[in-house]
Amino acid sequence: MITGTGIHSALGRSTREVAMNLYKGKCGLHHDECRDKYNSDLCGNVPSWKAECLDILTHAQYECMPAHGFYVLDAVFEALKKAKVSKEFLENHNVSLIVSNDSECYESKFVVSHVKKNISNRRLPVTTLFRSLNSTISMNLATILGIHGLSLTVSAACAGGGHAIGLAKMLLDSKQTEMVIVIGAQETTSNYCMEAFDALGVFSPDKVQPFGKGRNGLAPSGGAACIILEPSDSLRLKEEKVHSFASLSGYGFSTNGKAITTPDSYQEEVSMLNAIENAGLDEGMIDVVLAHATGTPMGDEAEAKAIENIFPICPNVVATKGMTGHECWMAGVSQAVQAVIMFTYGRLFHAAATEENAFPHLNLVMRPKYYSPHHVLCNAFGFGGTNSSFIISKA
Incomplete structure (x- = not known):
């Protein structure tokens, strides 16, 4: 059962806001002047993350978090709130975490630039490693949330989110965990993350038209999305009177x-x-x-x-x-x-x-x-x- 959802995207900073903008037919794309060297500068206009998420992080946790990890926190805490999942539950039950994430271009660029500038890595912050690994979201969240079940990152390009959901289903069907937090994360703050993608020449210069006669390419976007999955016979659903969305x-x-x-x-x-x-x-x-x-x-x-x-x-x-x-x-x-x-x-x-x-x-x-x-x-x-x-x- 899906008991919670959260999202931070080009169409809004919550499930409800995204829903309203989808129904209105609002376009969340814009021409980003930071991408002036790209074949196309059309991309998602993702709003800034909510500052409240910083209140729950220690200084070390903040320093280890990659730039788009804060979008993830927005989505995750919205989903957990809807599912009525407390921090105590996460710390005392077999809860798992599966994340779809396939790049850390901004953080990697930072490392390369630093080493080039300083000739060595002696002044590189030690937390850089944890920001630049592809599994950065799952490893950071596991410590922030107190996860004791499975924690891993799925790296499967644009199919990764679907596979993360499928793996969560397999995990629950085999009764190896009580709950799975599934997350899709896409870095948005960097003009580096889509440079290689842009080289394919598949970005639209003006407008994205799915299944349209005039379709001429895609526009990259990002942020984070989250769903909470639990088995239908979960005692928590009955005892806490948790609503199942689907x-x-x-x-x-x-x-x-x-x-x-x-x-x-x-x-x-x-x-x-x-x-x-x-x-x-x-x-x-x-x-x-x-x-x-x-x-x-x-x-x-x-x-x-x-x-x-x-x-x-x-x-x-x-x-x-x-x-x-x-x-x-x-x-x-x-x-x-x-x-x-x-x-x-x-x-x-x-x-x-x-x-x-x-x-x-x-x-x-x-x-x-x-x-x-x-x-x-x-x-x-x-x-x-x-x-x-x-x-x-x-x-």
Whole structure:
């Protein structure tokens, strides 16, 4: 069961704020003058993190935290508050932590610049190591929250958030933990973190149009998203009268095994079908697909073909990255939060930035729509051909 959600993104600093802006069709992208050397300076306009999160950190914890770790704290503490999880519970129970994170470019750049400037690393702060490791978020949070279960970071490019959710499900299904805090984190404060990505030439110069005829690329974005997962028979849910927002019912995966950047429609089908089977459902029971849909010509085409092949009657297809941008390592967890929002408010988001649907057989939601879904299939695909799909169902 999903008992808590939290998010800090280009569309707001809480689940409710993000929900309202998604329904309004607000665009969270802007042209960043700090990226003037990029092929495209279009990216997510992520607001600053809340200063309150500093109150719970010691000086050492603050110094060990990477720049985007403070966005993570915002999302995590919102989710824990909604789930009514106390610090005492975290410290005295088998709670696990799984984080999707795949870069620490800003911190690595700091190390390189320092060494070049000072010729040696003798004056480099000792806390730099803990900020620059890829597992920095999970190792920092484990100590801040007092975690005693599994703590690790999943590094799987833009599919990482989906795989983190899937691994959490496996952990709970095997009864090896009582609760899993799943986090997607994407650094946002650095103009270094997307330099290599920009070299691919896949960033849109002006507008992101998921599944649109005029689509010409994605826009990077970031922040952090979090969901709290607990088993449905948890005593805590009954004793504390904790509300369940939705359930994680299925997870599937596949790998293309081909080119490192070229999507494979067939293997995307396999990933989705595996998730549907794992949930004990059939294709006709999926009424919403929350698509990966980054706005790239090849990526959107492959996913559209996969969806059309699986569903004889296409369900509602929701594509939000024209508003949020592509949140990369946090994208899968962000989608889980978006799915919960759709269940909570009984409305579907629309492809606000898409001017014309390029795929007539794809039932793309083009206008805000009142609809109460039962099963939402979410896709998160990444470089290296790694595919993740998961299903969020009505509680």
